[in-house]
Amino acid sequence: MIKLVILAEEESMRVFLLELLPKLNVNCPIQIVPHEGKSDLERSIPIKLKAWSEGDATEVRFIILRDNDGGDCRALKERLLAMCIPYHRRVKVRIVIQHLESWLLGDLDAIQAAYGTAISSRKAKFRNPDRLTNASQLLEQLIKDRVKVTRARKIGQLADPGRNESPSFQALVRGLQELSQP
Numbered sequence: 001m002i003k004l005v006i007l008a009e010e011e012s013m014r015v016f017l018l019e020l021l022p023k024l025n026v027n028c029p030i031q032i033v034p035h036e037g038k039s040d041l042e043r044s045i046p047i048k049l050k051a052w053s054e055g056d057a058t059e060v061r062f063i064i065l066r067d068n069d070g071g072d073c074r075a076l077k078e079r080l081l082a083m084c085i086p087y088h089r090r091v092k093v094r095i096v097i098q099h100l101e102s103w104l105l106g107d108l109d110a111i112q113a114a115y116g117t118a119i120s121s122r123k124a125k126f127r128n129p130d131r132l133t134n135a136s137q138l139l140e141q142l143i144k145d146r147v148k149v150t151r152a153r154k155i156g157q158l159a160d161p162g163r164n165e166s167p168s169f170q171a172l173v174r175g176l177q178e179l180s181q182p
Contacts, residue, residue: 019156106166
């Protein structure tokens with residue numbers, strides 16, 4: 001049996017994924033382990049990959065989920081993957097470009113349903129939310145909700161993975177589906 005373990009950078013990612021995962025075609029158990037930021041996540045990667053055990057009948061596969069925060073996403077992904085090599089685990093690294101809020105802004109219909117805020121998808125800046133360098137501030141201005149976990153939950157409940165415009169979000173969906181296959 002396959003089990004997926006998602007090592008997430010923060011609690012708001014965990015909350016969003018809890019709402020989202022039942023909507024995806026992933027047919028295996030998934031455990032989400034939130035961290036307290038980038039440093040905590042990166043410190044825990046070698047520890048978790050080395051020590052994680054589920055027993056002989058379960059193959060554990062990992063997804064590392066971290067914000068890009070304006071950095072070089074390819075270099076970040078390569079660095080995180082290099083950290084995993086000594087542990088001989090099946091791992092995918094998915095970089096949230098730029099922040100979780102970019103993924104939330106990828107589904108404007110969910111934002112409108114959750115907050116009653118109509119946002120025109122015809123605006124060029126919303127056609128690819130991964131290009132937004134200020135997604136967190138922009139989302140906060142649009143919906144007037146400063147609590148990241150609350151907005152992740154509310155938008156996640158109404159999110160439709162098929163209509164999300166974020167390429168990095170779609171990469172996560174593909175990664176989850178790939179890793180869940182035997």
